[in-house]
Amino acid sequence: MKNLQLILTKPCLQQWSDIEQPDGKHHCGKCEKNIVDLTTKSDTELLDFFKHKSDNVCGRLLASQMNRDLLLLPPAKIGWQWLMPLALAALAISPAEAQKTKPAVTQTEGQHKDANETKPSWASLPTLPITIKGTVVDQTNGKALASVKVRRMGEEDALAITDSLGRFELNLVDGDTLSKFIINLPGYSPIETYLNDNMVIKLIAEKRIMLGGISTISLNRSPLYLIRAGNKSCTIAASKLGELSPDWIESIEVLKDAKDTAVYGAKGANGVILIEIKKAYRKNIRFSK
Known part of the structure; x- marks a missing residue:
């Protein structure tokens, strides 16, 4: 048989785990073929597989199985040149010594049988x-x-x-x-x-929604707290309200109507609480730019 090399010309982009069927087989819907797992095959088994295949196949291979000549291991044989020395040696042994000597032919045949039954595995090859x-x-x-x-x-x-x-x-x-x-x-x-x-x-980039600049939309039901001092205003977290002295507050207005809250967008969907600061204390509020 001529030397055989396995060369990857059209790699499949399908994932092995994605094409597994309930029966354990792997079927590729793109090429409409069953995929054969050849990763555990030895060189001898690969040569035998491709020698007897009747049609083009899709297979899964290891990198060490490709781009090199597959090696065919010769079967273990007893050459005729060894039979003559064995026969002559048997004639030279006396009957008494023959009883003490184990039959060499039986042992050789057993080894020959084991060699034929043992199939080489890719795991026995050195790791590349x-x-x-x-x-x-x-x-x-x-x-x-x-x-x-x-x-x-x-x-x-x-x-x-x-x-x-x-x-x-x-x-x-x-x-x-x-x-x-x-x-x-x-x-x-x-x-x-x-x-x-x-x-x-x-x-694939994760999807993000940006509304009017960098904003964070809370999923809770809390209203939007807004501090206003003259023509300046800013939002304040509910946890920071305790830092406002009651003496600074001139009025508190609750906006619930859709018309009033629409100007604040999604952040004002749960209502807006407008806190007006007295003129004398406006300098105590630092508005971020």
Whole structure:
């Protein structure tokens, strides 16, 4: 059989966990094919699989299984050149010594049988280091994102952080590629994904609503407290009302009508309490610019 190499020409972007069916199989709706898990196959088993396949298949592979010649392990055989020395040696042994000697042929046949029954596994191969490179961008505008942390799921420490061009690089081993990684940047929704070399990860920005500048909309039912001193006014938190001396207050007005509260927008939806400060004490109020 000619040398065979597995080369990734059209990587699939589907996540392995997303295409798992209730029966345990993995079916890709994009290419309308069942995906075969080949990550546990040895070189000999991979050669046998592709030799007998009848149609194009989609498979899941380790990085160490690709871009190299697959090695075919030769079957264990007893050469005829060994039979003659064994036969001659048997003739040279006396009957008394033969009773003490264990039959070599039986032991050899047992070893030959075990060699045929034992199938090599990829786990018996030496662990190969691999380098995974990728880029993280904004899904909306494609802009490269810096300072994005890449960490393995279940761990706190970041294994890589993107540079100013959104690039990251990880030095892993084959087993690590079967783990999920978390891609996280404040202001963006984190992503859980498996890593492939040269992949582009797109983060989605968290949605925020801004009304008339930087504002915070409370979800409680408290009214809006507003302090007014002449032509100046500002809001005050309910927890700060105790700092106002009753002697400073000239009047308190409660606005409930929709027409009156509409001018204050969503912040005044639960009503507005307008506190007028006496002219003599207006200098005690510091209004923020």
